[in-house]
Amino acid sequence: MGGDGKVFTLAQVSEHNTPKDCWLIISGKVYDVTKFLEDHPGGDDVLVSATGKDATDDFEDVGHSENARGMLKDFYVGEIDASTIPKSTTYTPPKQPNYNQDKTSEFIIKLLQFLVPIAILGLAFGIRLYSKSS
Template sequence: MGGVDGGEGVVYTLADVSKHNTPEDCWIVIGGKVYDVTKFLEDHPGGDEVLLSATGKDATDDFEDVGHSTSASAMMDEYYVGEIDSLTIPTRTKYTPPNQPHYNQDKTSDFVIRLLQFLVPLAILGLAVGVRFYTKSE
């Protein structure tokens, strides 16, 4: 369902927009709208690389994270070429950490206590044998 270049009410797929990804032909998607920013690349305060890296995806979050001014948002109207078919934009999946057993501090403490209950008597026994052996050899 590709649109025709330029025009009001034209709806583009993300695949259509993604084809325009060079300094000679650069389109981006912001807020559900498609913009041909080719003529603005040289004038973009953040550099042309920023705009070129925004092709092929929904750049709305990137645009908002930078904190563009209202005049920057108003300037975008002259670069508008159509709407994006939102069904063609992949949905973001929320990161779900892997299921891991809960770390139980008490279990760790119990293990250390049991280990010490085994090692301390063993150390005392070894010390006693060592002292006895040392005193016998004199």
């Protein structure tokens, strides 16, 4: 097909998003895969769903053969203007509240205030039963 050095924006590529007019971006290059939709082994839905975005990750994740990579040149129409593709953002976890040691200490103290008297009563009761049986 030959792109003659044309440079497209993401908006221009995303206009070609139907089964009758389907363009993809793979590794910074723009491809018109409309004529390949029926022949694509993964089905045409896979290609149509990848329009309007950089489909490089999708293409690489599948693990296309060298033959499939070679076929791309037949569908090449130009380059993508990289400045029009949004930068991917990294996940930033939400800020967690600080661990409050004081509340943990409070809980342990309250637990001990409950368990220690029960332990003392159990020990006293055990000693009394032991001394009566001797």
